[in-house]
Amino acid sequence: DVKVTQSSRYLVKRTGEKVFLECVQDMDHENMFWYRQDPGLGLRLIYFSYDVKMKEKGDIPEGYSVSREKKERFSLILESASTNQTSMYLCASSFLGTSGSNEQFFGPGTRLTVL
Amino acid sequence: AQSVTQLDSQVPVFEEAPVELRCNYSSSVSVYLFWYVQYPNQGLQLLLKYLSGSTLVESINGFEAEFNKSQTSFHLRKPSVHISDTAEYFCAVSDPRTYKYIFGTGTRLKVLA
Numbered sequence: 001d002v003k004v005t006q007s008s009r010y011l012v013k014r015t016g017e018k019v020f021l022e023c024v025q026d027m028d029h030e031n032m033f034w035y036r037q038d039p040g041l042g043l044r045l046i047y048f049s050y051d052v053k054m055k056e057k058g059d060i061p062e063g064y065s066v067s068r069e070k071k072e073r074f075s076l077i078l079e080s081a082s083t084n085q086t087s088m089y090l091c092a093s094s095f096l097g098t099s100g101s102n103e104q105f106f107g108p109g110t111r112l113t114v115l
Numbered sequence: 116a117q118s119v120t121q122l123d124s125q126v127p128v129f130e131e132a133p134v135e136l137r138c139n140y141s142s143s144v145s146v147y148l149f150w151y152v153q154y155p156n157q158g159l160q161l162l163l164k165y166l167s168g169s170t171l172v173e174s175i176n177g178f179e180a181e182f183n184k185s186q187t188s189f190h191l192r193k194p195s196v197h198i199s200d201t202a203e204y205f206c207a208v209s210d211p212r213t214y215k216y217i218f219g220t221g222t223r224l225k226v227l228a
Contacts (some may be wrong), residue, residue: 004158031214040124042205043159044222050214058215092159094214100145102214106158 004107006091012113019078021110023091030096032074034066037088048075081114117142117208120220123176129227130198130218136191136222138206146208153203165189202228
């Protein structure tokens with residue numbers, strides 16, 4: 001089974017801190033994604049990566065950056081955390097694949113609270 | 116650009132009753148369609164997907180969804196729900212050209228005893 005793990009389930013940080021959220025997948029997937037999930041807004045894409053060192057902005061990249069130095073690991077960085085970044089963060093991965101089904105597999109999420 | 120609309124934010128239903136969770140989408144190109152389920156304090160899990168072929172797709176736990184191209188809908192149904200089906204359900208479309216998903220805002224299904 002595909003396994004996507006995230007470094008923390010719960011995280012509490014203070015305004016202005018630099019925050020790292022780590023995601024690791026064990027199925028050699030090319031694509032990796034970071035979403036944030038907020039009530040009433042569903043999931044919104046922050047960044048995605050389709051290869052090592054490659055990244056593309058999603059719908060809400062402001063205030064975030066990412067790093068993908070190894071295929072299995074995709075990090076989300078909040079350079080200076082703010083209270084409006086309090087949210088659930090979900091990581092996902094998928095094959096590039098020849099079938100084009102591009103099913104995404106999700107980690108359990110990190111609930112970040114910024115005080 | 117694609118968009119997904121889930122009109123019902125919450126759906127309460129009694130155990131063993133049928134349920135339908137509605138999903139409508141908009142796209143100028145062919146897309147793939149998905150339903151994901153999120154149980155409390157967990158990530159999302161794929162429930163079922165439509166890629167091509169038969170417009171009726173089924174999951175292993177009794178859910179089914181029907182792709183209706185003319186109505187641009189992909190509603191999720193179950194003839195008899197269980198307490199354990201209580202979760203949030205997300206409809207999503209993907210653009211095969213970009214491998215990106217567009218998610219709906221989710222529907223919270225609460226099954227009552």
